[in-house]
Amino acid sequence: MADDEARIRALITKWADAVHRGDLDGVLADHAEDIVMFDVPPPHEGLHGLDAYRATWPPFFTWQAQGANFEIESLEVTAGTDVAYAYALLRCGTPEELTERPTLRLRLTLGLRKEGDRWLVAHEHHSFPHD
Template sequence: MKEEIRQLVERWQAAIRAGDMDGILADHAEDVLMFDVPEPLQAEGKAEYRKTWELFFQYGKPGKDVFTIEDLRITAGSEVAFCTGLLRIGGSAHPVCRLTLGLTRVDGHWRIAHEHHSAPHALQPAPRRDAS
């Protein structure tokens, strides 16, 4: 089961690297929900999801370094699974984003139902409050 999911993720990564939009969309649920780093806050359904990748490719050409998943971890049950990983984007030397995928099994096939990309945001130390 985990190997089947790993292969799905690897196909998806290869499609992103190739700029193959049909391949990017292939294993996603029709009602996929995506939370991404750039706006919009969320994209719901394959048509909206597709737009997020069109935006992505405006800033980075397809290629082997455009999207690299590292430290992929898979947790799977019989009907639901999730994956986490770290992303190197656009040839970055180190991971710059986090990735979480939520999958469901539909008619015997795994489908990505939820995708979440996030980037860490450094916070400044909170101002000290005097104990008076």
Template sequence: MNTLDKTNEEQIREFTQKWLQAVHVKDLDAVMACYAEDVVAYDLFCTAKVTGREPYRKNFEMWFQCCETGPANYEIVELDIVASDAVAFARALNRMTGPNPERKVEESWIRVTVGFQKTGGEWKVVHEHVSVPLDMETQKGLFQSMP
């Protein structure tokens, strides 16, 4: 089945798997190829808003440095997609695992919302929002908050 025979939702699921595989092997160029030049991202790292693929690349560099030993252990647990012929929206609950400074494996949960746009027959991420629940009393992110 070629891309033209697949539904838009199937194309987004395939696109998401390609992104996930690139993350697992920390292939920064392959990850960044998934994003539009003018992507807008609200990420966990640094500034509240990142505009542009090259500035957003720095966030992925920081993340991959946090996973220095082995692959980035990242799993998309829930993925919901709504897609038309030109735009798509996905929301996901994702799980990350890896060693903490004491070398004990920790589990973190994050929420991700992604906006896609199809231009010239090719999907690109144009918006991404990554977040964790917030403890209102301590003002700290609840990375271990289970779904």
């Protein structure tokens, strides 16, 4: 299981780096066709499928290009034989937002499943605490 945890940690780190670079193909890699995502912006009932997931990223990249951060601060992974979950805290915001609220962190939870020898993100949840 430790090997799977390391592989999942590398997958998530690679995903976050792709987000930070604005690399859509990198963001989509290792995500299941039937992914379900609950994101900060609506729709509140979530998005279903890789095409809907794909459509959320260009507006985020536009916002991020204004100088926003997207960096993993902490990451925990638990892997079973064919399912796993991970949770993380990320610094996600513009320099102004992070200066104004220095403890603000994006919460990320991922559910993964193993297909063959490959881990895929099947569920993704992003949230900010409501102060």
